[in-house]
Amino acid sequence: MTHPSAWSAVAMIAAVVLLSTTGEVLTAAAMKSIGDLDDIRAHSGLKGAIRAVVTCPLFFAGVSFLALAFFSLLFALNHLNLSLVAPAGASLTLVTNAIAGKIFLKENVDRRRWTAAVLVCVGVYLLAH
Amino acid sequence: MAHHNLSPRQYTILALVAICAPTGDTCLSRGMTNLPAISLAHPATLIAAVFTPWIAAGIALLIGFFASYLTALSWADLTFVLPATAFGNVIVALFARFWLHESISLERWAGIALITLGVGFVARGPSLTERPVAAEAAHSSAEVEEAQPR
Numbered sequence: 001m002t003h004p005s006a007w008s009a010v011a012m013i014a015a016v017v018l019l020s021t022t023g024e025v026l027t028a029a030a031m032k033s034i035g036d037l038d039d040i041r042a043h044s045g046l047k048g049a050i051r052a053v054v055t056c057p058l059f060f061a062g063v064s065f066l067a068l069a070f071f072s073l074l075f076a077l078n079h080l081n082l083s084l085v086a087p088a089g090a091s092l093t094l095v096t097n098a099i100a101g102k103i104f105l106k107e108n109v110d111r112r113r114w115t116a117a118v119l120v121c122v123g124v125y126l127l128a129h
Numbered sequence: 130m131a132h133h134n135l136s137p138r139q140y141t142i143l144a145l146v147a148i149c150a151p152t153g154d155t156c157l158s159r160g161m162t163n164l165p166a167i168s169l170a171h172p173a174t175l176i177a178a179v180f181t182p183w184i185a186a187g188i189a190l191l192i193g194f195f196a197s198y199l200t201a202l203s204w205a206d207l208t209f210v211l212p213a214t215a216f217g218n219v220i221v222a223l224f225a226r227f228w229l230h231e232s233i234s235l236e237r238w239a240g241i242a243l244i245t246l247g248v249g250f251v252a253r254g255p256s257l258t259e260r261p262v263a264a265e266a267a268h269s270s271a272e273v274e275e276a277q278p279r
Contacts, residue, residue, distance in 0.1 A: 024207060031202035038138070038200065053199060094211060101208040108258040112250050113208050119247030120215045126240030127218050 004079050012076040016089045019069035021096040025104050027062030032105070034059075087128035091121040135256055139204065143213045145197040151217040153190030160184035205256040212248045219244050 004012070034040070034052050041049040053059055076085045098117040102109040109117075135143075160183030167174045178184050201210045219241050225231040233241075 024211075027199070028202045028207040028210075031199055034203060037203040090215075094215065097211055098208050101206065105207060106258065107206045107208050108255070109208050110254070112254045116212055116247040116250040117208070119243045119250065120212050123240045123243030123245075123247060124215055124218060126236050126243065127222060128240075129236070 009080055009084070012072070012080060013085065013088050013092070015072045016069055016076055016085070017092045017096055019065055019072055020089070020093050021100050023062050023065030023067075023069050024093075024097055025062075025100045026058055026065060028101070028105060030056045030058035030062055083129060087125045090128060091125040094121045094124065135205075139201075142197045142201050143205075143210070146194060146201055146210065147213050147217040148220060149190045149194035149197065150214060151221040153187045153194055155221065156183050156187030156190060160187060206258055209251055209254075209256045212244075212251045215244055216248045 030053075031037070034056055037049050037052070040052050044052075073085065073089065076089075094117050098109050098113060101107040160178070160181055163183065164174075164178055164181070167178065179188065198210070198214070201213070222233060222237060222241055226233050
């Protein structure tokens, strides 16, 4: 394994985190635009619920970004240690998702949710490191 | 502050989100380590790997995770669902400790405690941000019901 500079390591982890956050936010926006899947399944059955999801363009945009995030993770793992990429990626994504959720999804990220995001972020880092 | 009112079914979906992802990953990991090294020169061996029991089970569990994750996102905020996903890490660590009898360092116990605390924080709050339009619609439908005695 080659040893990339600190800046290229930061760039690789940032790419994983940003692509993953974009994917999560787009997927969440898609599911909110579709509506409660339990209700849709109660009215139109499982096929109706699957149809509602796969006919939503926003859902495909979200899944495309999640796929890009996965490939950027593979790329990062090719250059960096798993013990750095996995905890850093997983924990930072929680905080960026809280920020993106507040800005783009207009979610009510109150003090309780900020505290939870930071606690879980540090917890995931400690657990995965 | 408005508190969430999740049904038992919705709690089950959140539990599936937390359990399916780490269990699926563990099955994939176990399946792939059982196989001989796969080279890019023979990609067909990767396709054959999909049909081995551990990997097939892992894929089925990850499909279950994605379906339950999408369902949860349709009725709860992203910032409510994500800590539930992270709680899966705690479940795997506890599995490793009490089922596989692996030792867990003090640092990891601290991680487990922090994630559990964080999930507890979120779970005590509302699951979905109340939208003014939705709130007005609910208010007006309640008024209509009141105005129309049955």
